[in-house]
Amino acid sequence: MMPTPENFIPHPVGFYARNTIDVARDLLGCYLVRNIGAKMMAGKIVEVEAYLGESDPACHAAAGKTKRTKIFWGRPGVAYIFLIYGAHYCLNVITMPEGEAGCVLIRALEPLLGVEAMAHWRSAREGSETIANGPGKLCRALSIDLSLNGMDLTSEQSPLYIVSGDVQSPAIETTKRIGVTKAPESLLRYTIKDNRFCSR
DNA sequence: CGGGGGATTACCT
DNA sequence: GGTAATCCCCCGA
Numbered sequence: 001m002m003p004t005p006e007n008f009i010p011h012p013v014g015f016y017a018r019n020t021i022d023v024a025r026d027l028l029g030c031y032l033v034r035n036i037g038a039k040m041m042a043g044k045i046v047e048v049e050a051y052l053g054e055s056d057p058a059c060h061a062a063a064g065k066t067k068r069t070k071i072f073w074g075r076p077g078v079a080y081i082f083l084i085y086g087a088h089y090c091l092n093v094i095t096m097p098e099g100e101a102g103c104v105l106i107r108a109l110e111p112l113l114g115v116e117a118m119a120h121w122r123s124a125r126e127g128s129e130t131i132a133n134g135p136g137k138l139c140r141a142l143s144i145d146l147s148l149n150g151m152d153l154t155s156e157q158s159p160l161y162i163v164s165g166d167v168q169s170p171a172i173e174t175t176k177r178i179g180v181t182k183a184p185e186s187l188l189r190y191t192i193k194d195n196r197f198c199s200r
Numbered sequence: 201c202g203g204g205g206g207a208t209t210a211c212c213t
Numbered sequence: 214g215g216t217a218a219t220c221c222c223c224c225g226a
Contacts, residue, residue, distance in 0.1 A: 049207070051207080058207070059207090060207085066222080066223065067222080067223090068221085068222060068223080082206090082207085082221080082222085083206095083219090083220065083221055083222090084206055084207065084208060084220095084221095085205095085206060085208055085209080085218075085219065085220080086206090086218070086219025086220035086221075087208070087209070087218065087219055087220080088208045088209065090207060090208085092207090105207060107207085134208070134209075135207070135208075136207095136208050136209060137208085137209075146221085177207070178207075178208095179206090179207050179208070180206095180207055181205090181206080181207090182207095
């Protein structure tokens with residue numbers, strides 16, 4: 001059963017103040033909501049990756065606290081956004097209780113609301129399956145950039161937030177993370193099994 | 201202040 | 214399958 005915008009309920013901070021792997025798996029099937037003025041876009045989260053903080057070489061937090069990474073040790077449930085290859089943004093959610101580091105990378109969405117707007121931002125006339133099937137593509141589709149870094153994803157007042165999704169929890173497939181050069185063998189990528197909107 | 205790294209994507213053969 | 218594009222961030226000097 002799919003929620004409608006009237007029933008969009010953001011997760012409380014406590015949802016994110018937990019073990020990163022649990023949060024990652026629980027985010028599958030939830031909805032990412034983007035408001036620009038009166039326009040709403042939303043998509044179901046179908047692919048994520050867990051980054052386990054200081055002990056995970058692939059996690060930016062492994063470099064220690066810097067201007068860019070100090071957000072990891074701050075309040076959970078906020079957006080961590082960075083620019084990669086000078087061209088694409090990646091959207092993460094900060095996890096773990098305050099004082100501990102971790103995040104979940106949102107890697108793909110199944111477009112649900114405002115699909116035409118997403119196609120517009122992407123300058124894509126293709127089918128909806130490829131509009132947001134990658135971390136850079138979904139940021140482009142939802143017009144997400146560094147100006148949203150640090151945004152609270154637990155509030156409906158935010159231009160970007162996450163809400164509870166499908167009532168039934170999905171079957172989950174576990175694989176290696178994509179594209180990472182450090183710790184490439186770790187099985188920390190989670191997808192909704194057989195969902196056509198995942199990357200690859 | 202210069203240089204290299206990077207969790208990607210699109211477009212080429 | 215291979216690779217160029219492109220820039221913020223971090224580090225070392």
